[in-house]
Amino acid sequence: MRGGRARLRTRAETGNITQRKKGTHDMGYTVAVLGATGAVGREILNILAEREFPADAVYALASGRSHGKRVTYGEDSELTIQDVGEFDFRGVDIVLSSPGSKVSAEYAPKAAEAGAVVIDNTSHFRMEPDVPLIVPEVNPGALAGYTKRGIVANPNCSTIQMVLALKPLHELATIRRVVVSTYQATSGSGKAAMDELFNQTRGIYMNEPAQPQEYPKQIAFNAIPHIDSFMDDGSTKEEWKMVHETRKILDPDVRVAPTCVRIATFIGHGESLNVEFEDEIDETSAADALREFPGISVVDHREDGGYVTPYECAGEDAVFISRLRRDPTVDNGLAFWCVSDNLRKGAALNTVQIAELLVEQHLR
Incomplete structure (x- = not known):
């Protein structure tokens, strides 16, 4: 070993x-x-x-x-x-x-x-009030609440990378509203969904008709604006999770408007965010705050290929920020691109980091 x-x-x-x-x-x-x-x-x-x-x-x-x-x-x-x-x-x-x-x-x-x-x-267990919902870099103090039930919840994969990116910006200028569109890999649905993407892709090249099973429509060479079940207001459960988990983890006053999309990739979630702030904020101070925050890597060069894609983040622990720029449609706004390995920081790594925090602060 x-x-x-x-x-x-x-x-x-x-x-x-x-x-x-x-x-x-x-x-x-x-x-x-x-x-x-x-x-x-x-x-x-x-x-x-x-x-x-x-x-x-x-x-x-x-x-x-x-x-x-x-x-x-x-x-x-x-x-x-x-x-x-x-x-x-x-x-x-x-x-x-x-x-x-x-x-x-x-x-x-x-x-x-x-x-x-x-x-x-x-x-x-995520939205149960007596179960802490934890991203260790964002709300470590909430972990003390584990004693109520003996259970800690790991957030949704798309929520984890988003709140990690939002935390240093929220501390800098107080976030009012977030509009986010996700580009989520098939691994978020499990192995069978990844197999479906592989088999459909291979079948198309062999002139075989796609036969959707895990998804309601063909996933190969496609994008499906539908993750989890639909709710009465027209949103999906995945979108509902991003709204309410963000409020529980980051701040109950932050408003989130998500659209969650499944795309034809295997690993790595991408998110396009437009963030409106209470206070004035500029790109330089935002980039500095992001660079200094644990778990975040800023790769932002305004040139061809000067950004990180979902394919490139597979196997990496960090949440990568690119395309950081001003949003001119609101008084205090920024736009940026965010990617992370959904199986690592979006799931397994965050789970292990919670265990590490638990051992370090509570179980000694």
Whole structure:
């Protein structure tokens, strides 16, 4: 293992681990990753290893269909998938959960009741008032609220990169209103959606008709202005998430007008933002504030190729800001382009960063 860490123990080697008191972790924490066979779950395992999270035991959990399969953990280790339905959460300190809302709704409370802190990547708990919704760089102080339920929510992927970009600007000049259009990759819908894009693209070159299954229309060579289900007011649930999650994380007075679009890419979400401020703001001070903020990289050259695309951000941890410029249609306005790897900062990385903050500030 990297860094000379001890080989991870398995449940069979340790027997039933009894819950240890907080502050007695001489070697590390016991971590369970729920939804370990999914794209986000696999990325969580990779990032735990990459960042050398202080774990002396990691368990990979999924449904009974995946029991006994193997998933990678780091460069030279594998974990055996265990059936979450048979798993004993006693003795687990932290659960990183990304199995889908229905599964999380069932097992997150069970894990919390057993003494674990659950960091949930699904939408199920996000808007519950007694569950903190956390982007560590933006609202770390809200994490203290985890003690109410033993559950912490990870925001929606499109929300995470947006509020990270907005936070330093909000501190600088107070945001009044945000108009945002998203360009979201198929990985946000899961592996089956990525496969659909691949198969449709290949089929078109072979003169085969596209057969949409995961999406309501052909995704290959297309853009679909529809993510999640439609609501009564004509918006979609994805757009609703961006509005209300931003208010919960950043500021309840910030108004957000989103249009969320699925595009024919595999990884990396793009967002085009027009932001109106209460106070005067200029491009230079905005760029300086963004550059100094953790987790943000400003790549903005006013020349051909002087910006970052979704394809280029895949595998990267940062939220990239480009095309920063004045919006002349309002008194105090800026426009910019924002991209991020939706599987990393938009999901798995943010989840692990919450766990790191939890360990650093609360579980010692």
